[in-house]
Amino acid sequence: MSGDWYSEAEEAAPGRRKVMIVDDDVTNLIFAKSALSESYDVFTAPSAAKMFEILARVLPDLILLDIAMPEVDGYQALRRLKADSVAAGVPVIFLTALSNAQAEVDGLSLGAVDYINKPFDPALLRKRVELHLTMQEQKLLLERQKAELLYFNRNLMGLVEDKTSRLVELQGAILSTVADLVECRDDFTGGHVNRTKKYLRLLADALVGSGLYSDQTRAWDIELLCRSSELHDVGKISISDSILLKKGRLTPQEFEAIKLHTTFGVLIVDRIASATNEQDYLRHARIFAGTHHEKWDGTGYPAGLAGADIPLEGRLLAICDVYDALISQRPYKEPMSHEQAVGIIMEGRSTHFDPAIIDVFESVSGSFKP
Numbered sequence: 001m002s003g004d005w006y007s008e009a010e011e012a013a014p015g016r017r018k019v020m021i022v023d024d025d026v027t028n029l030i031f032a033k034s035a036l037s038e039s040y041d042v043f044t045a046p047s048a049a050k051m052f053e054i055l056a057r058v059l060p061d062l063i064l065l066d067i068a069m070p071e072v073d074g075y076q077a078l079r080r081l082k083a084d085s086v087a088a089g090v091p092v093i094f095l096t097a098l099s100n101a102q103a104e105v106d107g108l109s110l111g112a113v114d115y116i117n118k119p120f121d122p123a124l125l126r127k128r129v130e131l132h133l134t135m136q137e138q139k140l141l142l143e144r145q146k147a148e149l150l151y152f153n154r155n156l157m158g159l160v161e162d163k164t165s166r167l168v169e170l171q172g173a174i175l176s177t178v179a180d181l182v183e184c185r186d187d188f189t190g191g192h193v194n195r196t197k198k199y200l201r202l203l204a205d206a207l208v209g210s211g212l213y214s215d216q217t218r219a220w221d222i223e224l225l226c227r228s229s230e231l232h233d234v235g236k237i238s239i240s241d242s243i244l245l246k247k248g249r250l251t252p253q254e255f256e257a258i259k260l261h262t263t264f265g266v267l268i269v270d271r272i273a274s275a276t277n278e279q280d281y282l283r284h285a286r287i288f289a290g291t292h293h294e295k296w297d298g299t300g301y302p303a304g305l306a307g308a309d310i311p312l313e314g315r316l317l318a319i320c321d322v323y324d325a326l327i328s329q330r331p332y333k334e335p336m337s338h339e340q341a342v343g344i345i346m347e348g349r350s351t352h353f354d355p356a357i358i359d360v361f362e363s364v365s366g367s368f369k370p
Contacts, residue, residue: 016041017133018058022051022077023066023095028118032064035122036129048072052080055087062133064116066095067107078110091136093128095120192324193230199320199368201226203357206364207316212356216312228284229317232292235265262302265289284313292317295352315354319345319361322352323368338369 020043021032029044036042043058045051047069063081067074074094081087094107097118104115113132116125204225208217236244239261243254250258269286291305291314298306300318326341336344342365349358 017062018043018060019062019064019129019133020045020051020054020058020060021064022046022048022069022074023064024069025066028066028095031122032120032125035125039126040129048074048077048080051077055084059086060090061136062129063090063092064095064129065092065112067103068096068098075107075110078107078112082111091132093132192328193233195324196232196317196320197226197229199323200229200317202364202367203316203320203361206360207357210360210363212360213312225284225313228282229288229313229320231265231269231282231285232288232317232321233261233265234268234285234289235261235263237268238264259293259301262290262293287311287313288317290314292321294318296354297351300352310354315357319353319357322348327370342368 017040019036019040021029022045023029024046026046029046033042033044043054043060045054049072065074065077078092081092091113092111093114093116094112095116095118107115114128116128201222204222207213239258243250243257246254266286266289269282269289273282290302291311294300294303294305294310294314296307298304323341323345326336326344327338329335345353346358346362349355
């Protein structure tokens with residue numbers, strides 16, 4: 001047989017699947033090509049070296065590879081194929097005249113998808129080739145679908161994250177607007193909401209870092225927590241201007257009236273919550289509004305809660321709220337220094353404030369200083 005038989009131009013027809021047959025026995029090449037050429041574009045190679053020459057210009061859909069070849073046998077050729085980034089995914093069926101179970105195991109371990117014994121029956125050869133080409137097509141289809149699904153999921157996650165971000169921004173803007181509306185009615189507490197939010201973040205971060213009350217803080221979103229604190233004084237909307245804007249000290253009756261801002265705050269947050277599905281977002285806000293004036297010893301308001309019965313959010317904000325009140329100017333008092341305010345808060349350990357949180361406050365109080 002002349003070498004020209006192997007080197008003739010073998011170009012693939014559009015849309016036809018390509019099969020390469022590699023065998024040093026020309027009879028097997030002719031026989032296999034005759035059996036398959038009606039359905040496939042068939043490329044033949046009498047050696048592994050010739051196979052790699054053809055692979056440089058044509059990538060087949062399937063390779064039928066003889067094991068017992070001189071110079072480079074089928075096992076060596078398969079190792080090289082699997083190391084090639086382009087050809088590694090092409091399924092390889094070994095052709096063999098041997099009946100050796102261990103040899104088959106070795107070949108399958110290297111990445112062969114099947115064995116066909118020689119001499120082979122044309123009908124069986126066609127059926128095995130068709131089976132593995134179909135399996136390969138299904139595999140490639142699944143890989144494409146997986147890639148498309150991953151792409152879709154990434155895009156979907158991006159869209160969800162974008163929508164979530166927009167929603168959070170909108171919620172934050174609503175909270176800030178409502179808080180600003182409250183502060184606009186009070187000439188003397190401007191900036192109180194933003195300052196207490198800043199102090200709360202410092203204190204909450206330190207609390208989480210300390211490991212204290214970790215069973216409760218583990219599920220907290222600190223950003224959400226701090227934003228929710230903006231509504232702690234929302235109940236002041238319901239307080240009369242004559243009391244809220246009074247220049248001097250409040251009478252006992254007026255003080256009882258202004259204490260109701262905590263109860264009104266809870267009612268307002270509940271009303272907002274009833275009109276939205278964002279219940280979790282307002283859960284902290286409700287607690288802040290209703291409990292930031294409760295005291296550890298039970299002498300606070302509105303419910304007279306004591307100790308651990310006061311929600312943790314309320315115990316934290318109580319410190320931040322009092323600190324800001326102490327360092328701020330009021331019609332009835334001058335602002336205190338940072339050091340004076342810290343001293344008074346420390347004196348409130350176990351009476352006004354949770355003693356464990358006071359220890360945390362003491363460790364970060366320097367960061368509170370304006």
